[in-house]
Amino acid sequence: MEYFLEQVLNGLQLGLMYALIALGYTMVYGIIQLINFAHGDVFMVGAFLGYFGFAVWGLPLPAAILLAMVACAALGVTIERVAYRPLRYAPKIAALISAIGVSLFLEYFSSLKFVFGPNYRVVPRPFAEVNWKIAGLTVTNIQVIVFVVVVAMLVLLQFLIYRTKIGMAMRTVAVDHNAARLMGVNVDNVISFTFAIGSAFAALGGILYALAYPQIHPFMGIMPGLKAFTAAVLGGIGIIPGAVLGALIMGQVETLTAAYVSSQLRDAIAFAILILVLLFRPKGLLGRTETEKV
Amino acid sequence: MILEVKDLEVYYGAIRALQGISFSVEKGEIVTLIGANGAGKSTTLRTISGLLVPRRGEIFFQGQKITRLPAHKIVRMGISHVPEGRQIFPNLTVKENLLMGAYTRNNRAEVEQSLEEVMTRFPRLRERAKQLAGTLSGGEQQMLAMGRGLMSKPTLLLLDEPSMGLSPLLVEEIFEIIKSINRQGTTILLVEQNAYMALQVAHRAYVLETGRIVLHGKAEELRANPRIRSAYLGEVEEQDGV
Numbered sequence: 001m002e003y004f005l006e007q008v009l010n011g012l013q014l015g016l017m018y019a020l021i022a023l024g025y026t027m028v029y030g031i032i033q034l035i036n037f038a039h040g041d042v043f044m045v046g047a048f049l050g051y052f053g054f055a056v057w058g059l060p061l062p063a064a065i066l067l068a069m070v071a072c073a074a075l076g077v078t079i080e081r082v083a084y085r086p087l088r089y090a091p092k093i094a095a096l097i098s099a100i101g102v103s104l105f106l107e108y109f110s111s112l113k114f115v116f117g118p119n120y121r122v123v124p125r126p127f128a129e130v131n132w133k134i135a136g137l138t139v140t141n142i143q144v145i146v147f148v149v150v151v152a153m154l155v156l157l158q159f160l161i162y163r164t165k166i167g168m169a170m171r172t173v174a175v176d177h178n179a180a181r182l183m184g185v186n187v188d189n190v191i192s193f194t195f196a197i198g199s200a201f202a203a204l205g206g207i208l209y210a211l212a213y214p215q216i217h218p219f220m221g222i223m224p225g226l227k228a229f230t231a232a233v234l235g236g237i238g239i240i241p242g243a244v245l246g247a248l249i250m251g252q253v254e255t256l257t258a259a260y261v262s263s264q265l266r267d268a269i270a271f272a273i274l275i276l277v278l279l280f281r282p283k284g285l286l287g288r289t290e291t292e293k294v
Numbered sequence: 295m296i297l298e299v300k301d302l303e304v305y306y307g308a309i310r311a312l313q314g315i316s317f318s319v320e321k322g323e324i325v326t327l328i329g330a331n332g333a334g335k336s337t338t339l340r341t342i343s344g345l346l347v348p349r350r351g352e353i354f355f356q357g358q359k360i361t362r363l364p365a366h367k368i369v370r371m372g373i374s375h376v377p378e379g380r381q382i383f384p385n386l387t388v389k390e391n392l393l394m395g396a397y398t399r400n401n402r403a404e405v406e407q408s409l410e411e412v413m414t415r416f417p418r419l420r421e422r423a424k425q426l427a428g429t430l431s432g433g434e435q436q437m438l439a440m441g442r443g444l445m446s447k448p449t450l451l452l453l454d455e456p457s458m459g460l461s462p463l464l465v466e467e468i469f470e471i472i473k474s475i476n477r478q479g480t481t482i483l484l485v486e487q488n489a490y491m492a493l494q495v496a497h498r499a500y501v502l503e504t505g506r507i508v509l510h511g512k513a514e515e516l517r518a519n520p521r522i523r524s525a526y527l528g529e530v531e532e533q534d535g536v
């Protein structure tokens with residue numbers, strides 16, 4: 001029983017990190033109907049920049065995190081500007097191919113010796129891992145940090161989208177670019193802003209991930225990226241609460257599979273979910289089944 | 295002259311939707327653009343508000359050239375476009391839709407005052423302020439679209455088929471509101487298939503056929519014009535009974 005509950009806690013930690021990444025996929029999809037396949041790689045860049053800031057350049061941890069988030073926001077905005085905007089009203093497949101190109105570019109460019117280098121790096125712990133025994137359960141300080149940070153970000157995002165002017169503009173751009181333009185919304189700026197937020201969240205996710213699983217490398221974004229994408233699809237792509245729900249489910253399924261079935265199956269089960277959702281409920285758990293607006 | 299359109303030519307890909315049209319709107323007027331489905335009325339409005347870029351021709355608003363300015367800048371200059379089919383934001387509340395109409399304005403107190411004015415003009419919007427706009431009826435959605443259009447305090451209001459799909463009673467109501475908005479100082483360019491009603495409220499009219507202006511004049515002159523009577527008003531009278 002305790003073992004089970006500890007696995008659930010581990011799954012929650014993983015799911016919350018997936019949620020942070022999944023939000024970026026789902027927000028971008030909601031606003032320009034594009035799967036940003038480079039998103040997992042922005043997560044990777046975030047982890048590396050956090051590592052460099054803290055472990056190599058000797059910045060205080062909060063400064064290193066902020067630096068990584070701001071730099072990744074700029075990276076996300078640049079990716080959209082260079083690789084997606086010129087193709088915005090072209091057939092969807094063009095932007096999708098472009099996204100895959102950006103993803104591969106980020107992975108192999110990061111692998112170059114004078115960038116991050118091709119090797120695994122061990123991330124030094126900025127603080128010791130502490131275990132607490134609560135009612136017979138072991139809870140780590142890392143789990144608590146992940147929980148607090150991700151929940152704070154979710155609250156912040158909710159506030160941004162439902163209580164601010166730019167958030168309201170984002171909701172209108174998600175419905176109809178031209179109708180938003182007629183209100184005076186600069187649609188390009190709103191899209192850039194969406195990429196900035198999503199990418200900053202991915203960077204934060206990367207740093208939390210490196211904190212929990214302290215090893216980083218240039219291809220580390222692929223798996224969490226694909227799983228967060230699966231989470232977004234599972235919850236209903238374009239729907240923000242869906243991304244969180246999907247991510248929490250993915251975290252549990254993956255952790256419990258590893259604990260009770262086989263740790264070799266953890267990835268396979270994640271993608272089996274993706275296939276099943278696409279086959280039987282392509283709109284996702286929270287998606288409405290009405291036909292999509294073209 | 296508040297709006298001057300000169301020799302406008304607009305394409306959708308290879309299709310030439312506007313074949314070089316010219317017209318103007320004076321301050322304080324209601325000018326209507328009438329014509330059959332597909333004549334190019336909506337295209338004209340979309341080009342004025344900056345959603346479409348013309349291949350040739352110029353548009354001047356209060357003496358300034360606005361051709362090729364992006365739509366979000368044109369709103370700021372004082373042109374508000376209430377598009378065909380309302381295009382309200384169904385996922386936003388009624389109040390949020392109205393606030394979106396004031397997106398270009400930053401003075402909160404003034405925006406609140408406009409909100410008050412619009413809700414007084416359209417009492418049903420006040421009743422439904424907290425409801426999602428997608429739950430409104432067609433007539434309410436049209437009122438929301440018009441109210442939203444007024445929230446930017448436009449000098450020139452572009453209305454695209456405000457009577458579309460509404461019951462005769464609601465059509466009457468909408469046209470009364472158009473007249474009252476105009477009396478309070480807003481210049482209006484009105485696009486309608488319902489030529490009968492449009493010619494009742496407008497001061498002047500232009501008749502559009504397949505991307506060309508074929509006739510223009512005072513509204514009462516066009517109402518009396520035999521060609522208009524048979525081509526546009528006859529049809530409309532039959533439709534009224536449906």
Ligand SMILES: Nc1ncnc2c1ncn2[C@@H]1O[C@H](COP(=O)(O)OP(=O)(O)O)[C@@H](O)[C@H]1O
Nearest residue numbers: 306309311329330331332333334335336337338
């Ligand atoms: N998005 C579009 N793509 C291609 N052709 C269009 C598009 N919108 C309108 N058209 C064509 O342009 C012409 C004018 O259309 P429109 O301005 O909508 O007419 P109206 O508003 O008078 O009914 C029509 O022939 C129509 O088929």
Ligand SMILES: [Mg+2]
Nearest residue numbers: 335336337378
């Ligand atoms: Mg039309």
